[in-house]
Amino acid sequence: MFTGGTARLLISNEGTAPLEVTVEPWADLHRLPPDRTCVVVTHSPTADGSWSGTLRKNEPFQVNHRPDSVTVWANGVCFHLTDTDGNTIEADDSHCPARSPTS
Template sequence: MDSVGTARLLISNGGESALELTVEPWADTYQMLPEQTWAVVTHSPAADGSWSGTLRGDEPFQVDHRPESVTVWVNGNCFHLSDMEEDAIDSADWHCPAQGAFS
């Protein structure tokens, strides 16, 4: 897939305890340990690579933070979750383009 239709967001846990990461609209929940950084990668569902947006148009992600959790709303048709070594943590859809944190 062309990079125009791919977006990447890094999420880091700089705290001293586990952080709950929820990826919506799939409601997939993960525990990030302290010092971990993960990449959330998504692909645009539109042929022109545009994004539907959540609060504003043409935004691939929206992030909501609370004291012990982060929710990432993904506006693509799927997502990949990878660590900084590009090892897969999870994918919400088997029909996503080839997986890779830095696609």
């Protein structure tokens, strides 16, 4: 059973063109249509639920924004891209303790 922490980050596209969303360090690219919101979900790599952080310790995400794109650095062991209802859009489940068959 998975006992680490889970973090969620909502990203909304309020523009008129698709927004490019990249999730690092997996270099996963997704296009978010206008007037849509997605959720980046990641799981802590440690049993106590702490995060390594990118610029500061114990932060699950770092976000870099440009006019037509957003890059999200997820500091977990895996990520899932979902809609706001929790339905999976894209996922890197290869090393995900929270989504393994034994959890």
